[in-house]
Amino acid sequence: MTSNMMIAAVQYAIDDIRIEERPVPQIGSGEMLLKTLACGLCGGETMAWYKTEPKVLGHEPVGEVVELGAGVTDYKIGDRMFINHHVGRVNSHLSRRGHFTRDPFYKSMKLDPGGVCDYYRVSAQHLAMDAHVLPDGISTEEAVTIEPWSCVLSGLKVCHIQPGDTVAVVGAGFMGQGFVHLAPLFGAGKVVALDFSDWRLARAREFGATHTINPKTEDAVEAMRVLNNGRLADTVIVIAPFPSAWDQALALVEVGGCLHLGAPLPPDIDWVRDGNAAYFDQITVTSRYSSDHTDTYSYIRLLESGRIKADQAISHRFDIRDSPEAFKVLVEAEKSLKIVVYPHGVPTDTQEAA
Missing domain, CATH: 3.40.50.720 (NAD(P)-binding Rossmann-like Domain)
Structure with missing residues (x-):
């Protein structure tokens, strides 16, 4: 990286999405920095009661490893990865009973600073619980569906x-x-x-x-x-x-x-x-609230097997600087399904009319 600043789309309100400069997150021991390849927008982000403060938009990113913290040996620079934005823990009453997502610890774990930005940091707990190097057979766009449709899989269980x-x-x-x-x-x-x-x-x-x-x-x-x-x-x-x-x-x-x-x-x-x-x-x-690491693992295997037509769910693609327009399409919820934002430019081989 040549700069310690990056671009982020920050949500202040349903009708107020701002493009801002933010510092690139600094990683510590056991952590990782990823370059955001793509990030989906979630309908939950349109529920005003669910958002309590300004935040970097998006929690469905797919990233490429650009920096490894001390002690991280299971991954390498250049790996294309999905890492769930919330992750649970093993040692709690709710987790031991299978309710990983209802343990308050789950929601306290977040990607730093979010998904619709140039780079994001993941913690050691993220890497320990729900981190996946993506097989070559899963495209970046298909991988954007891992977080939301893992929640679907969790519900169907x-x-x-x-x-x-x-x-x-x-x-x-x-x-x-x-x-x-x-x-x-x-x-x-x-x-x-x-x-x-x-x-x-x-x-x-x-x-x-x-x-x-x-x-x-x-x-x-x-x-x-x-x-x-x-x-x-x-x-x-x-x-x-x-x-x-x-x-x-x-x-x-x-x-x-x-x-x-x-x-x-x-x-x-x-x-x-x-x-x-x-x-x-x-x-x-x-x-069933959200998805845990077992759901993510199951969904990725189904996706890799070709059982899921994830690519057909992508209806719109936007550059990060057009995030306000992307969010407007999400809120209007007319002829749209999954909306994907690209922080480093929409790839020419995936561009379609929005």
Whole structure:
């Protein structure tokens, strides 16, 4: 590196993304500095209640090793790597019970300073828990999906899907498309995507949906029974973060099925169920926050095997200096899926009209 300063996209508010100069992070013993090759933008960054202070945008980067701290011997300069932005620990009550992501330690571990910047530092704990040298068969763009769709995989693990089950996904944005696409790997038979956007429903077909329903133009419950031999869905996954969407999702679950909450409602928003039905319907409600190192490892193996069409999920590419425009596309959430920002310029072999 020829300079100790770098460019970063800093989020101050939903409509306030600034391009700033920041110092290149200094690494210590056991740590590593990576050059950011690409970073995805996450829909979670559009939830104003989830962001509490100005921060460097992005937590889905793929990087190239440019500097190694003392004692780091498992990696070398030039390695292309994915390193999860949050990592857990082994020695805690929650971790020992498998809830790595709910241990407060997990969220305290972050990439320094973030993803949409020229360089980022990773700690020794990151390297110990969830660091991966990417195989040549996984492109940098495909690798951008590792963090978010590992969260999808993590959620599907708790959905109780049995071979041949009908699975419905309410909300067909990027994360919803992930649930549609990965559900058959967990045994799903029919996969039904629901969304108000016909464009997103068409994309869901490309990612493996066997049926689609637009609740804006048809009765979703009736349509589900028609396509599913008179039954509702065995598992329903709801991504849309609105009480009305959760109500719609619950109405689509068959007796004895599973309702998976794939995204949170804002704080202090109540969601009320009928207590009598909650008892007799025997519907299991599950949720899963983020992904741990076991999910990441599984997803990377699936990606390398060719089971996942990650490249088809990339809809927009931006240079880092165009991050405000990239974030605007993310917020508008119209005809977009995964938006990728390139801190060192969009490669000419991947450029497409945004």
